[in-house]
Amino acid sequence: MPRKKTRPSIIDVAAHAGVSAQTVSRVANDNPNVHALTRQRVLASMKELGYRPNSAARNLKSGRFRSIGFVTFNLTNFGNDRALDGVAQAAEAAGCTTTLLPIADATPSGVAGAFGRLEEQAVDGIILVMSSEVGPLDDLTMAAGLPLVVIDSDTRLPYTLAGTDQEQGARIALQHLLDLGHRDIVHVAGPDLSYPAHNRADVYRRLQAEGQVTARPVLFGDWSAASAVEIGHRILQSDPLPTAVFAANDQMALGVMKAIHDRGLRIPEDISVIGFDDTEGAATFWPALTTVHQHLDEVGRLATAELLALIDGEPDTGKKHLVPTRLVVRDSTGPVPHR
Amino acid sequence: MPRKKTRPSIIDVAAHAGVSAQTVSRVANDNPNVHALTRQRVLASMKELGYRPNSAARNLKSGRFRSIGFVTFNLTNFGNDRALDGVAQAAEAAGCTTTLLPIADATPSGVAGAFGRLEEQAVDGIILVMSSEVGPLDDLTMAAGLPLVVIDSDTRLPYTLAGTDQEQGARIALQHLLDLGHRDIVHVAGPDLSYPAHNRADVYRRLQAEGQVTARPVLFGDWSAASAVEIGHRILQSDPLPTAVFAANDQMALGVMKAIHDRGLRIPEDISVIGFDDTEGAATFWPALTTVHQHLDEVGRLATAELLALIDGEPDTGKKHLVPTRLVVRDSTGPVPHR
DNA sequence: CTGAAAGCGCTAACAC
DNA sequence: GTGTTAGCGCTTTCAG
Secondary structure, eight states: OOOOOOOOOHHHHHHHHTSOHHHHHHHHTTOSOSOHHHHHHHHHHHHHHTOOOOHHHHHHHHSOOSEEEEEESOSSSHHHHHHHHHHHHHHHHTTOEEEEEEOSOOSHHHHHHHHHHHTTSSOSEEEEEOOTTSOOOOGGGGOOSSOEEEEOSOTTSSSEEEEEOHHHHHHHHHHHHHHTTOOSEEEEEOOTTOHHHHHHHHHHHHHHHTTSSOOOOOEEOOSOHHHHHHHHHHHTTSSSOOSEEEESSHHHHHHHHHHHHHTTOOTTTTOEEEOSBOOGGGGGSSSOOBEEEOOHHHHHHHHHHHHHHHHTTOOOOOOEEEEOOEEEOOSSOOSOOOO | OOOOOOOOOHHHHHHHHTSOHHHHHHHHTTOSOSOHHHHHHHHHHHHHHTOOOOHHHHHHHHSOOSEEEEEESOSSSHHHHHHHHHHHHHHHHTTOEEEEEEOSOOSHHHHHHHHHHHTTSSOSEEEEEOOTTSOOOOTGGGOOSSOEEEEOSOTTSSSEEEEEOHHHHHHHHHHHHHHTTOOSEEEEEOOTTOHHHHHHHHHHHHHHHTTSSOOOOOEEOOSOHHHHHHHHHHHTTSSSOOSEEEESSHHHHHHHHHHHHHTTOOTTTTOEEEOSBOOTTGGGSSSOOBEEEOOHHHHHHHHHHHHHHHHTTOOOOOOEEEEOOEEEOOSSOOSOOOO
């Protein structure tokens, strides 16, 4: 008859090594109170039998899963992807895995349902990425019975959070244009329900209110380059033309630049363009894009550190970590043209 | 004294509802053999106590984790990211989560160590993405005691795998250029140790061997746009200039286009450029990039389906799923110039 | 230094 | 329809 192909348990190893299960456990956990010889014997048996501790049993015993849940509405998005990378790396460094809990249904009811099931998951805590495509969720929706850290920049949220300092980012972008002499600046914003989009647009509007920037309506795109091409064409029909465009992300900056190229105008000689994100290709756009670098990996790292602290029992003080951005000046911005 | 803040177990619910733990279990699992009234009572107790089944206990009992491990060397990479998205969605549809197991150390020894720890993880099987930055791993390294599916296109690997049909993709890209009359085509390849890079380059070399394409050395980049800018400058020093460039990914196509723009040449009037991947921005590059679309979400889906089958006990037949690509013709390729 | 016993929370298998 | 028993694999007492 065929040998059973099941994984050996701690008892099998114990029997094989002629010791108790306890001793095997001690060896598996590097407990010092084991005679060197015994340890040798147990180790040998483990190797021979191909023993691996069963994590389900460990989890049950310890009440810990050593995994953190990463909840997101959309993975294929620069920001979420980078944040996930930061989280996964920080988690790994802490000996945790990262469990993906995608919420396909980004409606409030879908989110509520998903959160309801969340605490059944094999995770010790949750990092929720308030994706830019989803509006605000009410607090009850997010009341999971698990430690929670939110990745977002909306400091009014009642949760511990980490995020990019959107306001500071938008300010240095616009200040850069102001420093170059630009006053007639168009803002291509992200979708209306996105908090980062709003926050960046607010800084722009404030400068208008202060009279530092010419009054022009904010133009809303959907973060996609394609949406910005169309917006770009619209911008280029205005008279006079603006001297600069502040796009709320690099993709839309790319779209605007395409529209400008299509029209046969030069960047930055005729119009300056600045983006936000500093995506991989930005330095190689034509021309190389001046943009605002977000330290999303750092955001992910901070969120993870906070969550691990909460999991360890520290009280939730609702701390807000806003990570500052950095201006990256390249070739798409220049002095205001003389016309 | 403060009430204990621990999560209620099935026994607490049973006591509260005045039934046995078994009955609570039956209710939790929608077992039909429960009196409607009893069910009501139990459900009420569950809600009142905020009961959620403990997944660790369930896992221990069932021997299943309902999670699949996604092993990768690098998340911040278009292909891996998209594949992960496909996997996560397919897994979710099957009621599984996706556990990220990043391997920071992409050396053979690092990989070996990581695989050694893999079967301790709370996953039922593994999807390994043979990232383009890592060379071939020997078979022993990958001998985890867990069902395994590899995402790659190297059909010589002894594992069940899903991947893009690199050869077909490279062929339609080059055929497109040939159809436009190009013969003097440069290939900007990915790094030497990447299988997809090799496979795409091989198709190019074969056409050269057949005399369909002018003999020119393959130029190796590192997938990054920056590397391709430099290569592009080198290409533009050759005399005569090639009439077309086949870049092994969109990022490098972007870099080559930048070099061409820098030199003041027109695309595609002077030189045609074709990429590979069909990344988000490709349609908005200047000019819009002709490229080869990879169905990476489909690859992820197939890999997941195969893995779930293996987990369900189907024998591993080493099936190879190669997903064909699609040519996306945009504005960066045109007829061969008259010189 | 080592072993025995108990139990984490849940669910199959069997009573009643 | 419902309750009882036993045990998944491991580790935390507590004895020796």
